[in-house]
Amino acid sequence: MLTKQELEKYWAEASKIYLNHISIDCVVFGFHEGQMKVLMLKSNNEEAWYLPGGFVLNEEPIETAANRILKERTGIDEIFLRQFHVFGDPDRSKFHNDIYRDMLPKEQNFFNQRFISIGYYALVDFVNVTPTPDAFSEMCTWRDLDDLPQFQLDHELIFRTALDTLRLQLNYQPIGYNLMPKExxxxxxxxxxxxxxxxxxxxxxxxxxxxxxxxxxxxxxxxxxxxxxxxxxxxxxxxxxxxxxxxxxxxxx
Amino acid sequence: MLTKQELEKYWAEASKIYLNHISIDCVVFGFHEGQMKVLMLKSNNEEAWYLPGGFVLNEEPIETAANRILKERTGIDEIFLRQFHVFGDPDRSKFHNDIYRDMLPKEQNFFNQRFISIGYYALVDFVNVTPTPDAFSEMCTWRDLDDLPQFQLDHELIFRTALDTLRLQLNYQPIGYNLMPKExxxxxxxxxxxxxxxxxxxxxxxxxxxxxxxxxxxxxxxxxxxxxxxxxxxxxxxxxxxxxxxxxxxxxx
DNA sequence: TTAACATGGTGTAATTGATACACAATTGTA
DNA sequence: TACAATTGTGTATCAATTACACCATGTTAA
Structure with a gap:
């Protein structure tokens, strides 16, 4: 759990180096022992889980940002990544149950603004991933697709849309190179x-x-x-x- | 051509009511007399053409914004619209030949910031459209797909990507309801x-x-x-x- | 008036692809 | 050593795609 002081520093930094109003959320699919899995983080404030995500640096291409974010969560460098949808409802990014929200005045709170989130899905080889929590999570792990936790924000919609897109994609694109081991x-x-x-x-x-x-x-x-x-x-x-x-x-x- | 004063007012307004860093660009396809057409605007400063576009109001869903923008350019209310890609290179929105760019100091210039653009393509019935220029264009008209003008910014890429997506879509989706007349x-x-x-x-x-x-x-x-x-x-x-x-x-x- | 022509409506044979099966081969274990 | 579970391979049937042919209809120009 971050202290108020750490938070202040984090947010002051964030609003200087990141583009406002834009976020990236990633649905990372893995496959292990016959189970489809998705990488998720457990919030250290509440019982909710969320998808790996982050922001875009001032002069950074969005694809680079997505890769950077995933490198931080998985340790993998070259990831199969694909944009699949933009989530842009005005109330999608309201943190209703977040303790952090009220710890700082609204103006200083980088997280309290409206975010348009660009959704990426990633296909990765399970064994290469080292799940790594971020500053707001106490845990980063694989979750089975048939045993999903409660999602934060609109992350359930984001996950669902990614899965639907992947299923559609399966009909006209080969898949698997990034999900299976070499042999x-x-x-x-x-x-x-x-x-x-x-x-x-x-x-x-x-x-x-x-x-x-x-x-x-x-x-x-x-x-x-x-x-x-x-x-x-x-x-x-x-x-x-x-x-x-x-x-x-x-x-x- | 807008005067410096009009510009100042426009930009002052814009940065108050629109989200920073986010734009929407639309590729509007029409079909008439056996020809595929795309709706474009001619810049009133230079010999370049661009796609209908705009920004997202502070509390507006992005789908609503896209519809609003297209209503302004076409007069049509209910349009078949589909998100197809986000364009987010850091230098995509540099206006290299734009006279407006230097007319105001950089800080006040809403247009001089980096924009991440959400691409939508639209399919419309040609005869229902009343092409209407915006503040920066002297003309808004249909252009034949095989007689395209020079594009501004990365609008050629946006157009190309929309067309490729439409072609792919044709393989697993019906199309035509929005492009053909009733009978x-x-x-x-x-x-x-x-x-x-x-x-x-x-x-x-x-x-x-x-x-x-x-x-x-x-x-x-x-x-x-x-x-x-x-x-x-x-x-x-x-x-x-x-x-x-x-x-x-x-x-x- | 009518033949030529361009276009539209309908049909069919041949090929290819999808589906639903059956059976033999291999491996570890009881 | 037989058994169960699983894999490799093959085939018969049905559906979809492709490549055509032929007739019908309306206009035009001799």
């Missing part, structure tokens, strides 16, 4: 799709379809150690993957 | 698709596919007066159209 099995990749879509897929048809995209390389080795038949390992064919990202998967018209 | 023929609708995609489509396959979506009602009458066989008229089935907008057209996974 993975077909069932593992299928599990990712099933988790994102919250829907079972046919094993054989999934394989045929995803192979037809031409974005995978089949490797010689198999994944030993499981209690059953050893599945083949695959890796992404980065060249084709990137091409598919640009041109889309299945053409409409 | 139209199949060839007219096809022309719209061909224009947006910049690609010829097979007449018969187009018809089968678009009818399969179930978003059209076939009418009894035909369009008389053309130099050839009278084509049937269609209208959109609003109920199915809305449903298709929500759920997408062709399912992926």
């Amino acid at each position: 993975f099995t077909m069932p593992e990749l299928q599990k990712l799709y099933e988790t994102i879509l919250d829907k079972k897929l046919d094993r054989r048809n999934f394989q045929r379809r995803i192979l037809a995209f031409g974005i995978l390389n089949k490797l010689e080795q198999t994944r030993k150690g499981g209690a059953h038949k050893a599945p083949y390992l695959y890796e992404f064919n980065l060249e084709n993957y990137r091409a598919a990202l640009k041109e889309g998967l299945q053409g409409g018209w | 139209f023929t199949m060839p007219e609708l096809q022309k719209l698709y061909e224009t947006i995609l910049d690609k010829k489509l097979d007449r018969r396959n187009f018809q089968r596919r678009i009818l399969a979506f179930g978003i059209l009602n076939k009418l009894e009458q035909t369009r008389k007066g053309g130099a050839h066989k009278a084509p049937y008229l269609y209208e959109f089935n609003l109920e199915n159209y809305r449903a298709a907008l929500k759920e997408g057209l062709q399912g992926g996974w």
Whole structure:
């Protein structure tokens, strides 16, 4: 918990170096042991959780800002990031239950202004992430998608919109390079799709379809150690993957 | 051309009622006589054209702001509007050739700050629009997509991104309700698709596919007066159209 | 008046893609 | 060593897409 003095310093600093009225919120998706996860922070004032976020430096491109913010929370440098929506309701950024709000006069309180928030979603490889709290959180951890806490502000809407966008994206973009380890099995990749879509897929048809995209390389080795038949390992064919990202998967018209 | 005095008043007003650092730019698409068009304004200082845009009032939702801005430029109240991207490079809003820039000291110049611009694209029925210039333009008119003028700032990028998004959208969303008149023929609708995609489509396959979506009602009458066989008229089935907008057209996974 | 022409309405065969299955192979364990 | 669970591969069926052909209708110009 920050003292009043620390707060004063923080806010004085913030309003000098950051653009007013603009914030960034990130929905960071990870995948581990068959579970889709989202990175969240627990407020150190209340029982509410929020998404990693921050502000834009005076002379900083917004993409850079999003990357910087995520680097601070995850330790990862090059992250797959995508803008998905801007949240701009006038009352979205009212902190109703925040102790900090009343600790300083309104004029000095950088946080008490109206923020238009640019939403990014990120796909990251779970094992590379070192969740790191920020100044207002006592905890930063992965939360399972089917066991989400109470959200602060409009962060539930932001999360929901990100997930919907990701699901839509799945229909015309390859996904997974940033969520899977370097080598993975077909069932593992299928599990990712099933988790994102919250829907079972046919094993054989999934394989045929995803192979037809031409974005995978089949490797010689198999994944030993499981209690059953050893599945083949695959890796992404980065060249084709990137091409598919640009041109889309299945053409409409 | 505004005088220095008018400018001072304008800017003094602007910084009081609008949020700093945030702007909105709109790419308004129309369709007339087989041509795709975009609404643009000609700067009254230079030979450059720009897209309809504006700012967000202190307590105004951003969607409302976009609608208000477009109402001022087109006269239309209920417009099909969609957020498509945020443009946030630090140097995107530097007015390099603008006479206004030097007319007032930097501090008072609302326009001389950095703007993060939220891009919206709009689809409107050409005939309902009354193009109306703003304070900085001598002209507001439709421009053909294949005869575009020189753009101000990064408005060419904004336009390009909007068009790319629209083309992608065409693959999983119905479109046309906002671009076509109430009643139209199949060839007219096809022309719209061909224009947006910049690609010829097979007449018969187009018809089968678009009818399969179930978003059209076939009418009894035909369009008389053309130099050839009278084509049937269609209208959109609003109920199915809305449903298709929500759920997408062709399912992926 | 009528043939030429441009355009619109409708249909069909061939190919491709999606779906719903079945069966054999492999691995660790009881 | 048989069993259960899982993976690899194949195929029959149905739906969608593509590439065409043919007839109908209204205008125009001989």
